[in-house]
Amino acid sequence: MRDLLIYLLDTEYAEHIRYLFSGESYKITIIENLEDVVEACQQELFDLAMVWPASVEKTVNFLTLMETSLFNYVPVIAVTPEDEALAPYYKLQLVELMKLPVEKVEFLNILDSVLLDVETESTVVEGMNWQGSLEEYNLIDLIQMVETGGRDAELTITENDISASVFFHQGQLISARLDSLQGLDALKKLIFWPRGHFQTKLTELGSSKDEIGTSNADILMVLMESLVKQEQLYQGLPEPFDEILRNPLETVEEMTPLQHRISECCQRPLTVWELLMTLTDSNEDIMLELKIMMQMELIGYRSEVEKLVRDHEEQSGIEKFFSSISSMFKKKDAAEEGYYFYDEMNGEYLTPKLEVNPLKLHRRELEKITKKLEELAE
Amino acid sequence: MGNNRSLTNNGLEDMALVAFIGExxxxxxGRIGESLKAAGMKIHVFSSMDDLVENTEKTLPDILLLNPKLVKNGVAAKVLYPKTPTMIYSSQMDADQRLDYYSQGVKRVIVEPEDLAERVASAAGMMIYRRNDMRMARLQSLTHGTVKAFSLQEVLQNALLEEKNLILKIKNDAWDAKLRLFQGHIVNAFTANLSNEAAVLKTLQLSKGSFVIRGYQKLEEFSPMSASTLAILAETKFEKKYTRHFLELRCNGVDNPEFETVPAGLEGALSDEQNKIMLQLIERYRNFQDILLHSPYAILKSLRVLDRLSEMGAIAPAGEQPAPPRESFRESFSESDIEFLRELFPENAKVGSLAVLGAxxxxxxxxxxxxxxxxQSTVKTVKSVDFARIPIRKDTILTLFGVSIEEAFLPILEKISESLIGCLFLIDCSNPGTFEFINYLASRIIQIYEVPFAVGLTNTGDDVEAAMKTYRQHFKLPGDIPVIPVQADKFSDAKALLYQLKQEDDELEEDSEEV
Known part of the structure; x- marks a missing residue:
């Protein structure tokens, strides 16, 4: 049941491809446009991808797309035309490089060899563990699945160097640890992990002390309630893996202790998820306070805060520039405004002479003024 | 670059990947080694095969690059290829020679007339990359585990509960399967020989192996499967019980016994194609689980064939004598079924014949x-007519006659007409070329014999609805002959078809009452 994706760059090769795979148990998906590759990968679990007939540029584009779209787990083979130079491919992250023409039997041998080499099965220890992504199996799924088996197990969840452990005895969840948090507090934090890698080791626990003391059903109920509450509170906040930052341009006189802690953490850019995991306060409390702080513009998206700061710095730079320019002019004015002036002839400072030009009025204006004054006097 | 004659373990204790070059x-x-060294690998060059073999006994390299001039006939294939990923390289080599190396277990043969060193180094780098980095990327990106850790039933139940879109790929040595779940429901499934329901049922019997899981995004899916996931899970439980019962009765309850063929009992068994296939599987795998897994038939059918072979004395659990005939582990007619069959018989009749007609x-x-x-009745075949005598009561016997419509079957029907209590037509839906002929024959027979008739559609494929539609288009049988799809080797389906005879009978009675 091997699924292969072929990025076909020249339809003339299609018939040959069909011949090579005829009678074999591979399922082939042929994609001719690079923009369709991501959708195809989202809908199928490919064991291998092939660029056919490869050119260096198209292969690089394909590899880059797979990498950026998080499909880097799909091994890629480049199948080059006969006249293509191979050397430029040597530095690419390919699992194999084949040059056409290729005999069907040899082609299938190479393909089998590659598929065998990348198989995860060959590294899985039978009966020992089960691991994967929280996006497929979240904490609630995992608790239920371990419970169904009624086994002793240690579940480890990791993301970005943060690690948590949950322990089961005969399927019953007995303890959980996330940094300094324990029990339900740790689980309530864990339930909100939107992504991460889990590993379940089915192993007999040396100590099986029940530190939580509640049935799995009750724990699940508490966690479900907590999750719903957290999801409600989370609305309006940045995505968990968006970076946020303290806005240095805004200050308030009074902050709650938790706001202080949030403010401290956000002095450097960090994701909301990191913030939730760094603080030992409940996620609900952190979310509430964070919301308030974001409304007050004390905290914002990293990109926005950095822009504000840049704008501010530019603004203050311009102001400084203008003030420096104006100060230059002001210096000139100040010299004119000096009360004393230096009389080079006599070699001494003298008070300025007041020079008032005599008033020059037209006779008719003078008459008007006189008349106005007489009216006012009456 | 080291040109070691001999390596000590201490010399290779660091974490660098190690390549042995036999050149x-x-x-x-030197040129190959330089490139690999630049990539951070540790290189050891050997100019004789004996040195190379001696050193691989001390330390296994991550990759072995070998000039075919150094390859001694048989030695490398026996000693090196199975334990070390090996690449053979040359500036010239014909296709047959390359294929010969692959068949011996070499992972890659590089033939490059120009710039051989660069090409070999790059190919070695790619092999190392896929065996380490790529495998690690897959481990980190795909949910994976073993069936022992979490059974597939648990995975399916969870998916159903959480309405997940998942692709599961399951592997057990050379056997593999793929299941696709949309909103928690299985929408298709494949193994090497089976598809859909039968493939899922076989996969769910797996007690060892590993799987990878990946979620997928799609707005809608079409499913050719008629059974719901819950029904399949229920059937799996039934099959497990059935398997258990088989093991209890045929293998003293051993979980995963090994079977062996018993030469004395083979003669009669080999005339049947299903028996032959199963015997080949027994010879190859011996192990019960593997036999079931690799059988081209569905689980129940495989168990039936194994049971038949046990009964015939053609197979037995390893180290044991063929089991004497024992109480059947299989389904059987219930009291109400027997009551119903008895009602098909004319009053006071002790013998009834049922004709099963088909291509x-x-x-x-x-x-x-x-x-x-x-x-627990045996089937005999005489001149292409299958017949079985089934005692349904102490003094009442139902005889089944399977007659091919390609033979001169009318004289046979004529012979049994006195005791004929019903007639079943089986229509192979995958063979539409015969429809017109069967329609004609069936119409004729229905006019001749006044017994209840029923039609069973076989080989309907995944789309039962389409098969029913095709039937309605092509067949214009007189009266209202009931028709249902059947899986011919399924007891429950066979029983359901027999009950159609009853329905027909009832309807006739109702019609006559109305008249």
């Missing part, structure tokens, strides 16, 4: 075998 030309070895591929023999087998 007589120090210049070529050779219609599943006629399978249906008779399914009914007879469950009742």
């Amino acid at each position: 007589t030309s120090s210049e070529l070895a 050779p591929t219609s599943g006629r023999s399978e249906l008779i075998r399914a009914v007879a087998g469950f009742q």
Whole structure:
């Protein structure tokens, strides 16, 4: 049941491809446009991808797309035309490089060899563990699945160097640890992990002390309630893996202790998820306070805060520039405004002479003024 | 670059990947080695096969690059290829020689007339990359585990509960399967020999192996499967119980016994194709689980064939004598079924005959075998007519006659007409070329014999609805003959078809009452 994706760059090769795979148990998906590759990968679990007939540029584009779209787990083979130079491919992250023409039997041998080499099965220890992504199996799924088996197990969840452990005895969840948090507090934090890698080791626990003391059903109920509450509170906040930052341009006189802690953490850019995991306060409390702080513009998206700061710095730079320019002019004015002036002839400072030009009025204006004054006097 | 004659373990204890180069030309070895060293690998060059073999016994390299000039006939294939990923390289080599190396277990043969060293180094780098980095990327990106850790039933139940879109790929040595779940429901499934329901049922029997899981995004899915996931899970439980029962009765309850063929019992068994296939599987795998897994048949059918072979004395659990005939582990007619069958008989009749008519591929023999087998009756074949005598009460016997419509069947029907209590037509839906002929024959027979008739559609494929539609388009049988799709080798289906005879009868009675 091997699924292969072929990025076909020249339809003339299609018939040959069909011949090579005829009678074999591979399922082939042929994609001719690079923009369709991501959708195809989202809908199928490919064991291998092939660029056919490869050119260096198209292969690089394909590899880059797979990498950026998080499909880097799909091994890629480049199948080059006969006249293509191979050397430029040597530095690419390919699992194999084949040059056409290729005999069907040899082609299938190479393909089998590659598929065998990348198989995860060959590294899985039978009966020992089960691991994967929280996006497929979240904490609630995992608790239920371990419970169904009624086994002793240690579940480890990791993301970005943060690690948590949950322990089961005969399927019953007995303890959980996330940094300094324990029990339900740790689980309530864990339930909100939107992504991460889990590993379940089915192993007999040396100590099986029940530190939580509640049935799995009750724990699940508490966690479900907590999750719903957290999801409600989370609305309006940045995505968990968006970076946020303290806005240095805004200050308030009074902050709650938790706001202080949030403010401290956000002095450097960090994701909301990191913030939730760094603080030992409940996620609900952190979310509430964070919301308030974001409304007050004390905290914002990293990109926005950095822009504000840049704008501010530019603004203050311009102001400084203008003030420096104006100060230059002001210096000139100040010299004119000096009360004393230096009389080079006599070699001494003298008070300025007041020079008032005599008033020059037209006779008719003078008459008007006189008349106005007489009216006012009456 | 080291040109070690001998390596100590201490010399290779660091974490760098190690490549052994077996090469007589120090210049070529040097050029290959330089490139690999630049990539951070540790290189050891050997100019004789004996040194190379001796050192691989002390330390296994991550990759072995070998000039074919150094390859001694048989030694490398026996000693090196199975334990070390090996690449053979040359500036010239014909296709047959390359294929020969692959068949011996070499992972890659590089033939490059120009710039051989660069090409070899790059190919080695790619092999190392896929065996380490790529495998690690897959481990980190794909949910994976073993069936022992979490059974597939648990995975399916969870998916159903959480309405997940998942692709599961399951592997057990050379056997593999793929299941696709949309909103928690299985929408299709494949193994090497089976598809959809039968493939899922077989996969769910797996007690060892590993799987990878990946979620997927799609707005809608079309499913050719008619059974719901819950129904399949329920059937899995039934099959497990059934398997358990088989093991209890045939293998003293051993979980995963090994079977062996018993030469004395083989003679009669080899005339049947299903028996032959199963015997080949027993010879190859021996192990019960593996036999079931690699059988081209569905689980229940495989168990039936194994049971038949046990009964015939053709197979036995390893180290044991063939089991004497024992109480059947299989389904059988219930009291109400027997009551119903008895009602088909004319009053006071002790013998009744039921004709099963169909083309050779219609599943006629399978249906008779399914009914007879469950009742511990043997099926005999004389001149292409299958017949089985089934005692349904102490003094009442139902005889099933399977007659091919390609033979001169009318004289046979004529012979049994006195005791004929019903007639079943099996129509092979995968063979539309015969429809017109069967329609004609069936119409004729219905006009001749006044017994209840029923039609079973076999080989309907995944789309039962389409098969029913095709039937309605092509068949214009007189009266209202009931028709249902059947899996000929399934006892429950065979029983359901028999009950259609009753329905027809009832309807006739109702009609006559109305008249």
